[in-house]
Structures are given as C-alpha cells and as structure tokens.
Amino acid sequence: MPMIDQGEKDDKIIAVCADDPEYHHYTDIKELSPHHLAEIRRFFEDYKKNENKAVAVDDFLPATAAVDAIQYSISWHPVKFFGNLQEPNSTVYARAKLAALVASLFLKQSLKQ
Numbered sequence: 001m002p003m004i005d006q007g008e009k010d011d012k013i014i015a016v017c018a019d020d021p022e023y024h025h026y027t028d029i030k031e032l033s034p035h036h037l038a039e040i041r042r043f044f045e046d047y048k049k050n051e052n053k054a055v056a057v058d059d060f061l062p063a064t065a066a067v068d069a070i071q072y073s074i075s076w077h078p079v080k081f082f083g084n085l086q087e088p089n090s091t092v093y094a095r096a097k098l099a100a101l102v103a104s105l106f107l108k109q110s111l112k113q
Contacts, residue, residue: 001013001014001040001041001044001057001058001059001060001061002057002058002059002061003044003055003056003057003058004055004056004058005048005053005055006053006054006055010055011069012044013066013069013070014029014040014060014066015066027063028062028063029060029061029062029063030062037060041057041060044057045057
C-alpha cells in the first residue's frame with residue numbers, strides 16, 4: 001500500500017501469517033472483505049493523528065507490487081545503512097551483501113509456498 005508519511009514515501013506491506021488458519025490461504029489483498037480493507041486503510045490514515053503528523057494513504061496494490069517493493073528494499077538496504085561502499089573487499093561490504101542475499105533467498109522461498 002503506497003503511503004506518504006510526513007512528505008516521504010513509506011510503502012506498507014500487508015501480509016498474513018502463514019500459520020493463521022483463517023488467512024493462510026489468502027494470496028492477494030483483493031481476497032479480504034471490503035470491511036477489512038476499510039479497517040486497514042483507516043488505521044494507517046489515523047495512526048499518527050495524535051502526533052499531529054500528516055499521512056496520505058493511496059489505493060491498495062496487488063501482491064506483485066509488494067514483491068517489487070520488498071526486492072527494492074533488499075537492494076537498497078546495504079547502501080542506506082552502510083553507504084556507497086567503495087571497497088568491495090571490506091568486511092562491512094561482505095556482510096551487507098550477504099544480508100541482502102539471505103533476504104532475497106528468503107523472499108523467493110516464501111513466494112514458492
């Protein structure tokens with residue numbers, strides 16, 4: 001779900017627990033009832049109002065958009081937290097690349113199930 005939180009892009013991934021018998025068979029947000037969708041939207045519209053902070057909630061997107069957002073985040077993570085690593089042989093670089101690889105493999109495995 002695309003969102004703008006205080007002027008910055010802040011996408012939200014709506015997911016269900018794989019072990020939850022009520023929802024584990026769901027594969028797309030369209031399968032949720034209109035009432036559930038309204039509750040989710042309302043939560044994200046209201047959750048920062050007490051702090052007088054503005055958020056803008058866009059329409060829900062299909063699961064493929066969530067996968068794209070997750071893959072982008074995986075590739076972006078090492079740069080955001082470790083900077084533009086100019087030394088590919090550094091320990092920090094190796095750890096960042098390993099973390100991104102593990103996250104990517106986990107995502108691919110999750111999508112197969």
